[in-house]
Amino acid sequence: MPIRTPEEYVASLRDGRRVYYRGELVPDVTTHPVIARAIDHASIDFQMAEDPKFRDLAVVEGAHGPRSRYFETPRDGKDLLARSRLIEASTRLGGTLVVLVKEIGTDALFALGNVAHDLDARAGTAYADRVRAFHEHCATNDLAIAVAQTDVKGDRSLGPSELAAHGNPDAYVRIVDRRPDGIVVRGAKTHTSCTTNVNELIVLPTRAMAAADADYAVSFAIPVDTPGMVLVASPHGGAERDRFDHPISSRHKMMETLTIFDDVFVPNERVFMAGEWQAAGPLALAFVEFHRFTAISYKLPLVDALVGAALLLADLNGIERAGHVRDKLSWLIGYAETLRALVQAGASRFRRHANGTAIPDPLTVNIAKMHFATNYHGAVARVQDIAGGSLATAPSGADLDNPAIGDWVRLAMSGKVGTDAVDRLRALNLAADLTASDFGGYQEVLAIHAEGSIEAQKLTILRQYDANQARAYARTLAGLDT
Ligand SMILES: Cc1cc2nc3c(=O)[nH]c(=O)nc-3n(C[C@H](O)[C@H](O)[C@H](O)COP(=O)(O)OP(=O)(O)OC[C@H]3O[C@@H](n4cnc5c(N)ncnc54)[C@H](O)[C@@H]3O)c2cc1C
Known part of the structure; x- marks a missing residue:
């Protein structure tokens, strides 16, 4: 089998x-x-x-x-x-x-x-x-x-x-x-x-x-x-x-x-x-040498979804050209793509154990995990800011389907001229599920604690970094060794 x-x-x-x-x-x-x-x-x-x-x-x-x-x-x-x-x-x-x-x-x-x-x-x-x-x-x-x-x-x-x-x-x-x-x-x-x-x-x-x-x-x-x-x-x-x-x-x-x-x-x-x-x-x-590499790999769809939800809602709210929105979108893209680049670097900078097993580079992987975890709530805040308060107050799909109130719900959910109110509600529901539901809260706790709390990543970064070469370079620049 x-x-x-x-x-x-x-x-x-x-x-x-x-x-x-x-x-x-x-x-x-x-x-x-x-x-x-x-x-x-x-x-x-x-x-x-x-x-x-x-x-x-x-x-x-x-x-x-x-x-x-x-x-x-x-x-x-x-x-x-x-x-x-x-x-x-x-x-x-x-x-x-x-x-x-x-x-x-x-x-x-x-x-x-x-x-x-x-x-x-x-x-x-x-x-x-x-x-x-x-x-x-x-x-x-x-x-x-x-x-x-x-x-x-x-x-x-x-x-x-x-x-x-x-x-x-x-x-x-x-x-x-x-x-x-x-x-x-x-x-x-x-x-x-x-x-x-x-x-x-x-x-x-x-x-x-x-x-x-x-x-x-x-x-x-x-x-x-x-x-x-x-x-x-x-x-x-x-x-x-x-x-x-x-x-x-x-x-x-x-x-x-x-x-x-x-x-x-x-x-x-x-x-x-x-x-x-x-x-x-x-x-x-x-274990965490492998498991944090798994973690940063499985975080990629989540950060992509945050970027995508922010882009969608910026459009549907009609604010995609606003300066502060472009600032938040560029931050979100940088957040996600830095993680993606670090995943690739973690794999390519691998080291080999004596038994032949390739280990993802622990320094890169822990930097990636810390980058993801310490900025996650900031990423959520940006998505929530662009989306608006409907993340916590929107009516349900069932209200939409009820002819007695459905048109009022469509009015409330309407956004950018020429876009569909139901599309906007769907996009809001996605962002709410990602950031404002019990699932969103679960993802936030998962970000901070799963695969080890943030302090564990900091300890590994300090342990793995080749401090001697940096110290030696600084000593030379400062003239300490002449
Ligand atoms: C959704 C989810 C899924 C998980 N899945 C698994 C799993 O499948 N298998 C598994 O084994 N684990 C799993 N974990 C556990 C995860 O690895 C732990 O949550 C993490 O290691 C933190 O441990 P803790 O929750 O006991 O928190 P704590 O260790 O109590 O951390 C709370 C705070 O105390 C600090 N702290 C802890 N000890 C000290 C100390 N001695 N000195 C100073 N500060 C300290 C921490 O840095 C942190 O700030 C999962 C966690 C979550 C949230």
């Missing part, structure tokens, strides 16, 4: 998984009204593989037969660019929302491959073979994968063992039992995307660990229906909505869960780190 159909993907989600939504156990995620929207959205990855228009991008024909490009380990900048284009194209089909059910999992597989290689060389462990076997299992079965890295954490100023000393031992996932055939883990991860609708879950440490934290230095993969795993789905964005009024969020959704490990047994062949605390930090970092 090298490539699954969307139907096969959906059928695979009917298992014994324990998912709670608003306090109720969900008997079948595929028929749940909110989770089914997320499953439809995730099916895009499988539809693209079947679609002749996307087949070359989505599927790689190799010695192993056809398989999803996501599982191909990148070897150079060309491979990274192809992966980026696939992520961008699927997100475009996803109405600016990343699909993620293969993107994030393969980011974790590449990171695990690199760190297991280094760990085995240093400590004589044998993790790389296990990672390779699991990677192959996911690729040959075309599996959907979520990644749980972010622990619930508790007091952010304390490490896992310090929290344990304060009576909170489960704020980070930890090993509570070691058996000849595997480990038992306990604790909870949070914000885990897509867990309700994937097959496998990869667990990674979220931070560097000290020797006292050895039981918390743990990484593994398990099927989502493993006994002891409980998913508590977030209801954010779960309200029913009309397609005319919410053109994006009525069709596209991701689910996040609180992901509970209530004494879960993990067999040895699925354990990729168990106590090697020195490797926890490197694994956390190796």
Whole structure:
């Protein structure tokens, strides 16, 4: 089964998984009204593989037969660019929302491959073979994968063992039992995307660990229906909505869960780190090296949509020639195109790990992620300014259809002479869904926190930049070294 159909993907989600939504156990995620929207959205990855228009991008024909490009380990900048284009194209089909059910999992597989290689060389462990076997299992079965890295954490100023000393031992996932055939883990991860609708879950440490934290230095993969795993789905964005009024969020959704490990047994062949605390930090970092590149790739349709919505509404409002509007439009275009250029630079400035895997340039990628995140709310503000207050007050499509009030609604929505009032309402609804709905709020929080909060990007930029050459140049210019 090298490539699954969307139907096969959906059928695979009917298992014994324990998912709670608003306090109720969900008997079948595929028929749940909110989770089914997320499953439809995730099916895009499988539809693209079947679609002749996307087949070359989505599927790689190799010695192993056809398989999803996501599982191909990148070897150079060309491979990274192809992966980026696939992520961008699927997100475009996803109405600016990343699909993620293969993107994030393969980011974790590449990171695990690199760190297991280094760990085995240093400590004589044998993790790389296990990672390779699991990677192959996911690729040959075309599996959907979520990644749980972010622990619930508790007091952010304390490490896992310090929290344990304060009576909170489960704020980070930890090993509570070691058996000849595997480990038992306990604790909870949070914000885990897509867990309700994937097959496998990869667990990674979220931070560097000290020797006292050895039981918390743990990484593994398990099927989502493993006994002891409980998913508590977030209801954010779960309200029913009309397609005319919410053109994006009525069709596209991701689910996040609180992901509970209530004494879960993990067999040895699925354990990729168990106590090697020195490797926890490197694994956390190796994952974001790939995952932030995925992030900046999937942000491109979103920034394009903001530019497009601003252009549309400038025209429909009849203000496209106004100086302040042209100023905002040029800023938005610069914002989007700087991100696009940085994605390409991140791929072409790749470096190669000792095992041959191409890693997108972390300095460029983190600058790109920070550029996107720190300017995102400014971009939203510009779109909202050009659009006007109807973003928050416009009547609905149903009002338009009611003959008693429809003409008044058309009058209220009329814009530039010669344009259609309904077109203007549609454009406003797009901008409102992107910037002023619960989906818009979700995108804002996603911008700030997903793939690591902004401070994490700043730390990486400072760590990755070759400060010595800049300092040496400044010393020469200042005459310090003569
Ligand atoms: C929509 C969405 C989807 C996500 N999907 C996933 C996913 O699929 N898998 C996954 O593993 N994670 C996921 N995340 C989690 C994401 O990576 C985290 O939100 C992010 O790392 C921030 O962690 P946090 O939310 O716990 O916030 P916090 O870490 O609590 O951050 C809040 C603030 O505290 C600061 N802070 C935190 N610790 C310290 C400290 N020690 N010293 C000083 N300041 C500190 C931060 O810089 C920030 O300003 C997702 C997040 C979102 C919003």
